[in-house]
Amino acid sequence: MALSRSALLASLLSAGLLSACCTPAPAPTPATTPETHAAEPIVDPHSHANTEAFRTQLLRLDLTVDFDARRLRGTAELDLARIDGAADTLVLDTRDLSIDRVEVAEREGAYVATDYELGTADPVLGSPLRIRMPAAAARVRITYQTSPEASGLQWLTPSQTAGKAHPFLFTQSQAIHARSWIPLQDTPLVRTAYQARIRTPEGLLAVMSAENAIADAETRDGDYQFSMPQPIPSYLIALAVGNLRFQATGRRTGVYAEPEVVKAAAWEFADTENMLERCEAIFGPYRWGRYDLLILPPSFPYGGMENPRLTFASPTVITGDRSLVSLVAHELAHSWSGNLVTNATWNDFWLNEGFTTHLTNRIMEEIYGPARGNEERAIGANDLKDTLELLEIPSDRTLTPDLAGRDPDDNVTDVPYEKGALFLAYLEAKFGRAEFDAFLRGWFDSHAFRSARTGDFLAYLERELLARHPGVVSRAKVDEWIHSPDIPDDAVWPQSDAFDRVDRSRDEWLGGTAATALQTAEWSTRQWQYFLDRMPDTLDDAAMARLDAAFDFSDSANAIIASRWFRLVARHQYRKAYPAMQRHLESVGRMLLINPVYRELAATPEGLKLAQAVFAGARDGYHPIARDAVEKILDRAVATPAP
Ligand code: BES
Ligand code: ZN
Numbered sequence: 157m158a159l160s161r162s163a164l165l166a167s168l169l170s171a172g173l174l175s176a177c178c179t180p181a182p183a184p185t186p187a188t189t190p191e192t193h194a195a196e197p198i199v200d201p202h203s204h205a206n207t208e209a210f211r212t213q214l215l216r217l218d219l220t221v222d223f224d225a226r227r228l229r230g231t232a233e234l235d236l237a238r239i240d241g242a243a244d245t246l247v248l249d250t251r252d253l254s255i256d257r258v259e260v261a262e263r264e265g266a267y268v269a270t271d272y273e274l275g276t277a278d279p280v281l282g283s284p285l286r287i288r289m290p291a292a293a294a295r296v297r298i299t300y301q302t303s304p305e306a307s308g309l310q311w312l313t314p315s316q317t318a319g320k321a322h323p324f325l326f327t328q329s330q331a332i333h334a335r336s337w338i339p340l341q342d343t344p345l346v347r348t349a350y351q352a353r354i355r356t357p358e359g360l361l362a363v364m365s366a367e368n369a370i371a372d373a374e375t376r377d378g379d380y381q382f383s384m385p386q387p388i389p390s391y392l393i394a395l396a397v398g399n400l401r402f403q404a405t406g407r408r409t410g411v412y413a414e415p416e417v418v419k420a421a422a423w424e425f426a427d428t429e430n431m432l433e434r435c436e437a438i439f440g441p442y443r444w445g446r447y448d449l450l451i452l453p454p455s456f457p458y459g460g461m462e463n464p465r466l467t468f469a470s471p472t473v474i475t476g477d478r479s480l481v482s483l484v485a486h487e488l489a490h491s492w493s494g495n496l497v498t499n500a501t502w503n504d505f506w507l508n509e510g511f512t513t514h515l516t517n518r519i520m521e522e523i524y525g526p527a528r529g530n531e532e533r534a535i536g537a538n539d540l541k542d543t544l545e546l547l548e549i550p551s552d553r554t555l556t557p558d559l560a561g562r563d564p565d566d567n568v569t570d571v572p573y574e575k576g577a578l579f580l581a582y583l584e585a586k587f588g589r590a591e592f593d594a595f596l597r598g599w600f601d602s603h604a605f606r607s608a609r610t611g612d613f614l615a616y617l618e619r620e621l622l623a624r625h626p627g628v629v630s631r632a633k634v635d636e637w638i639h640s641p642d643i644p645d646d647a648v649w650p651q652s653d654a655f656d657r658v659d660r661s662r663d664e665w666l667g668g669t670a671a672t673a674l675q676t677a678e679w680s681t682r683q684w685q686y687f688l689d690r691m692p693d694t695l696d697d698a699a700m701a702r703l704d705a706a707f708d709f710s711d712s713a714n715a716i717i718a719s720r721w722f723r724l725v726a727r728h729q730y731r732k733a734y735p736a737m738q739r740h741l742e743s744v745g746r747m748l749l750i751n752p753v754y755r756e757l758a759a760t761p762e763g764l765k766l767a768q769a770v771f772a773g774a775r776d777g778y779h780p781i782a783r784d785a786v787e788k789i790l791d792r793a794v795a796t797p798a799p
Pocket of ligand 1: 330331457458459460461462482483486487490509565568748
């Protein structure tokens with residue numbers, strides 16, 4: 157995905173050293189005793205919450221969805237465990253919330269008002285909500301409403317949906333946006349079960365990252381109850397409301413989508429049940445009950461989001477040929493790496509995404525064969541090489557970046573995903589697949605329902621793999637993978653015959669063979685993507701015109717291929733395709749598909765002007781997170797004009 161994944165690179169502000177230890181979160185009977193750790197508490201640089209004093213055990217939400225005002229209104233109740241008996245203040249995370257009332261209660265007693273104070277807003281972290289906690293208080297109830305600009309909510313008008321008749325709302329809490337719609341301890345160090353009552357206009361359906369009653373899809377009375385019994389980190393709390401239907405794809409799997417989309421979605425993701433079964437066979441039991449997908453409107457800013465029991469997905473992965481189902485494999489794999497064993501802070505993000513990328517490749521190979529697995533690996537490795545060239549801050553090229561003072565969304569680059577996966581593939585190659593699969597399963601079992609730091613993984617790796625097979629991989633080599641901004645020399649780079657064939661076709665075309673004479677009939681989305689991504693910098697208008705005439709890229713219904721094409725269009729200033737490029741930027745809001753195009757445009761003064769004009773028109777249709785990311789790209793180009 158190259159640079160595309162990164163929202164934009166902000167500058168490094170401060171360097172806070174984090175201490176090593178694992179979360180003492182309440183866990184439903186972990187299979188084995190987790191690591192023992194130093195007593196020092198972990199500090200999450202992306203939260204104001206005083207988690208060393210209080211820990212949330214249960215969250216209860218009662219929210220009304222007001223589409224006219226673009227606000228959620230209601231209450232959040234937190235049941236708390238007191239870790240520090242002397243603590244008299246609870247600090248929660250908030251961003252742009254209006255607080256109407258704060259009350260406290262003893263474990264069983266009635267609520268009484270308490271004093272509270274909303275601190276000054278930090279641009280990255282939001283405002284701390286400081287609540288006075290009498291000695292016996294064990295619960296707090298906050299009456300509040302969200303802002304129409306909440307960073308974690310997107311309110312869509314009917315025209316932005318497939319059916320054009322009903323409004324739509326969805327949340328995106330990762331990384332630190334849950335605080336923009338719920339006052340809570342917004343850190344992956346804390347896990348909590350939750351319950352919710354959501355009131356919507358009649359006829360619309362609410363769904364959450366929780367147990368969803370499939371029967372609700374029939375009644376749609378506007379009053380919905382949810383329960384998430386397993387403790388999860390705050391970034392996995394999710395809600396969507398719209399004109400949704402459900403269709404099963406298997407015993408434990410199905411899709412929610414607008415009626416116009418649900419059939420195509422169910423066809424596209426027919427392999428989901430199979431993926432779930434194969435995952436369980438390799439990585440251990442699926443601990444979340446059902447696994448459903450929710451297909452969102454095209455403004456969803458990501459390809460997918462692993463909200464437990466209910467992955468949120470972009471409609472751009474429905475291509476009609478099942479060519480992008482690795483996205484489902486990826487989000488499903490998070491049910492182990494991420495949702496079950498969670499990165500303790502956003503500096504440990506590779507524990508979520510690097511592991512998940514490795515698992516994705518493993519599952520794709522298991523289901524579709526080694527060639528497909530290698531394609532996925534090769535496209536990732538290819539993107540990683542590009543990204544490493546572009547990241548300016550050396551620690552951003554390591555698996556242990558220091559994100560204190562920065563938005564964790566800025567670290568969503570190929571480094572945690574693909575360098576992380578390359579490291580795990582290296583270990584697999586050294587120790588053998590059977591051994592490594594079992595090792596990973598052991599990691600998930602022994603750390604289930606806990607948050608882990610990179611140090612926890614390294615201790616586990618040393619004990620369970622390196623020490624048992626002395627002389628295979630040294631600790632120094634592991635440290636190089638984790639801490640060096642480069643890739644170790646003995647990395648195992650993937651090789652894909654399918655891409656070798658693409659390289660040959662591209663060479664033939666560049667050598668004068670007509671585009672229409674190339675053998676492309678069987679190419680997958682990944683192959684097209686690779687074909688376009690590895691074009692030389694010398695394409696002129698005539699060459700671009702020949703490509704477009706032969707393959708109709710400007711009108712491609714496949715948003716991935718279209719995006720890679722429009723990146724070239726912007727880079728080579730192929731003006732004939734500008735209207736189509738503009739339509740692309742106006743019709744999807746998935747950052748992977750729009751940010752790279754904006755970035756290319758912003759590289760020249762004329763392109764920047766066009767980018768600004770297109771953005772001015774498209775902005776209102778983008779999610780606040782995507783809006784922010786594009787703004788950063790354009791602002792940065794203005795601040796550092798091209799020579
Ligand atoms: N959890 C991520 C999305 C995310 C990361 C959201 C960080 C906010 C902050 C999700 O699992 C993901 O990685 N999505 C990818 C798709 C995947 C197939 C690589 C995406 O959206 O591109
Ligand atoms: Zn992911």
